[in-house]
Amino acid sequence: MRWSAFVRPGDWAVVAAGAALVGISFPLAWQAGVAEKAIVRAGGAVFAELDLGREQRIEVPGPLGTTTIAVERHRVRVVSDPGPRQYCVRQGWLERPGEIAICAPNQVSVQVKGSREAYDSLSY
Amino acid sequence: MTRRTVTLATTPEDHRIAQLAAAAVGLSLIDAAIPLPLPGIKPGLANIVTMIVLARYGWRTAVWVSGLRVIAGGLLLGQFLSPGFFLSLSGAVGSLLVLAFACRLPQRWFGPVSWSIIAAFAHIGSQLLLARLWLIPHNGLFYMAPFFFVAALGFGIINGLIAARLIAESPSGDSPPPAADPLPADSGAANV
Known part of the structure; x- marks a missing residue:
């Protein structure tokens, strides 16, 4: 007996629906692209572009003092900041494209950039 | 000291469920032994049994067989009450819930292949x-989802075809589970 004999007409529709679901799942799951670099801004101007593939630590001067930013294992974070509330430090590691930590008092921000941009920015 | 024998009254249906669950447990052990490139992807051969049970004996029996398979399979693989067990349980619950609706689709149009894909x-x-x-608890998990969906579609179709074939080849309502062809009466061998 041929295998296709066991497939009923509606089954083809279910196969097609499944294939469509698979098709749309790829762009949905991967739309953000891969995190490639981190953009560091100070006083509104781009201060540095950090390659996420290289572990490094930079110090960014601002009006209140020095903000330290570190890259480690394809993630980036604000290590220390002179700001009073420490929001950007407590945000922790940023790893997905669009994620941003803003140290407003010291006018420093760091944002993850990906190959394709799905969002202008992401913050939690 | 008194010795008491407790006898459980079992119905033919209990025996049938036990046989089918045993077949399903066997298949899930085979499943676990097949090496595959990505963790989390399995052929889900035991679901062939679920499809056949669903077609022959209905949804309630399928729930029994699946439930017993998850628990006994978990015990045999040494993952009872581990994360793997709960993943397996949630998969079984999810697919049974969906199958409760899928098996009510008009049979003329939708057969075991549809059920199998939907369940997968x-x-x-x-x-x-x-x-x-x-x-x-991180969305990074969903990066893997497309691979899982491809596997669900592929193995869903394959398992559905196997189930449809087994159902078609032994259509009688009360025969023993698949692959357990009735032995000759005098053989006396244990049928695995």
């Missing part, structure tokens, strides 16, 4: 949900 997606869907809520 429900299976991986509920596993992903549980994993996201409990085991890996």
Whole structure:
């Protein structure tokens, strides 16, 4: 007996629906692209572009003092900041494209950039 | 000291469920032994039994067989009450819930192949949900989802075809489970 004999007409529709679901799942799951670099801004101007593939630590001067930013294992974070509330430090590691930590008092921000941009920015 | 024998009254249906569950447990052990490139992807051969049970004996029996398979399979694989067990349980619950509706689709149009595909997606869907809520609370998990969906579609079709074939080849309502062809009466061998 041929295998296709066991497939009923509606089954083809279910196969097609499944294939469509698979098709749309790829762009949905991967739309953000891969995190490639981190953009560091100070006083509104781009201060540095950090390659996420290289572990490094930079110090960014601002009006209140020095903000330290570190890259480690394809993630980036604000290590220390002179700001009073420490929001950007407590945000922790940023790893997905669009994620941003803003140290407003010291006018420093760091944002993850990906190959394709799905969002202008992401913050939690 | 008195010795008491407790006798459980079993119905023919209990025996049937036990036989079918044993077949399903056997297949899930084979499943676990097949090496595959990505963790989390399995052929889900035991679901062939679920499809056949669903077609022959209905949804309630399928729930019994699946439930016993998950628990006994978990015990045999040494993962009872471990995360793997709960993933397997959530997959079974998800696919059974969806199958309760899928098996009511008009049989003329939708057969075991449809059920199998729908159940495979429900299976991986509920596993992903549980994993996201409990085991890996991070959206990075969904990067893997497309691979899981491809596997669900592929193995869903294959298992559905096998189930449809087994159902078609032994259509009688009360025969023993698949692959257990009735032995000659005098053979006396244990049928595995």
